[in-house]
C-alpha cells in the first residue's frame with residue numbers, strides 16, 4: 001500500500017506526541033506519514049500542503065472558500081481534510097464538496113474534558129481562585145475581596161444539551177443545583193429522568209445564577225449572548241463559555257461587565273481568538289482592545305481554548321482521526337458520525 005502523506009497545521013508538541021503514539025498503536029506507520037507544522041492554515045500557508053494527500057487542521061485554521069480554492073489549484077492531491085476537533089465552523093463545506101474533498105471530524109472525543117473545564121472555570125471565578133493563587137504566592141494571606149457564593153441550591157442555565165451540555169448537567173445536579181436548559185431539540189425524557197427542566201431562552205436568562213454555553217456556532221447561535229440577552233440576565237449572574245467565541249458578543253459583554261451587572265465571566269473561547277490563542281505573545285503589545293479589556297478585569301477569567309486538553313481527549317482525537325484517514329485511503333466509507341456533510345440549510349456559521 002502506498003504511504004500517504006498527511007500535513008498537520010497549527011500543531012503543538014502534544015499533538016505530535018499523541019499522533020505518533022496512536023499511529024504506532026493502530027499499526028499505521030506503513031500507511032501514513034505525518035509532517036507537523038506550527039503555522040496555521042491560511043491563504044498564506046496553503047502552499048505548504050503541496051504534494052500531500054491529506055491535511056489535518058484544528059479550530060483556528062482557516063479552511064475558507066479561498067483556502068480550499070487555493071488547495072484545489074495548487075495542492076490538488078488533497079482529497080481529505082481531517083479536523084482534530086468536534087466543531088467544524090471554520091470549514092467552508094460547500095467549497096469542499098464542490099471539489100469532492102471529504103471532511104471528517106472527531107465529534108465525541110471527550111465531552112467530560114470540556115464540561116469539566118467549564119466547571120473549573122466557574123468554580124475558579126466564583127471562589128476567586130485566580131486572585132487567591134497569586135496572593136498566597138506572594139505570602140499575602142488576606143481574604144478581603146475573595147467572597148464567593150454557594151453553588152448548592154443555585155440555578156444553572158445550560159444552553160445546548162448535547163454531549164458536553166449533558167455532562168455539565170450531571171455535574172451541576174451533583175452539586176445540588178437546579179438546572180434549567182434550553183436546546184432547539186429538547187430531550188424531555190432525559191430531563192425527566194435526570195431531574196432538570198427545559199425552558200425558553202428568555203426564562204433561562206432571567207432565572208439563572210449561572211449561564212453556561214454548550215451549543216455549536218451556527219447562524220442561529222451567533223451572538224446568542226448579545227446586549228439584549230445580557231440585559232435579561234440576573235444581576236450578579238455568572239457567564240461561562242467553553243463552546244465557541246462567536247456565541248458571545250464580546251463588546252457587549254465588556255460593556256455589561258463595566259456596568260457591574262454580572263458577578264463575572266469566564267471564557268475559554270473568544271470570537272476573535274484566531275490571532276492570539278495557542279501562541280505566546282507575552283513580549284508583545286496586544287492590539288485587540290476587547291480581549292485586552294476582558295483579560296484585565298478582576299472578575300473575568302480567560303483560558304486559551306484549552307477545555308479539550310486532557311490526555312484522554314488527545315488520545316481519542318488522534319485515534320479517531322487516524323482511523324478516518326486509514327478508512328479513507330483504504331477506500332472504505334467514513335464513519336457516519338465523523339464525516340462532515342453539508343447539512344440541509346443548517347450549516348455552521350463561518
Ligand code: NAD
Pocket residue numbers: 086087107108111114159160161162163164165182183184185214215216217218220221242243244268269305306307308309
Ligand atoms: P453536540 O452536537 O453533542 O451538542 C450541541 C447541542 O446544541 C445539540 O443538542 C443541539 O441541538 C444544540 N443546539 C444547536 N443549535 C442550538 C441553538 N440555536 N440553541 C440551543 N441549542 C442548540 O455538541 P457537543 O459535543 O456537546 O459540543 C458543543 C460545542 O462545544 C461544539 O460545537 C464546539 O463548538 C464546542 N467545543 C469546544 C471545545 C473547547 O475546547 N472549548 C471542545 C469541544 C467542543
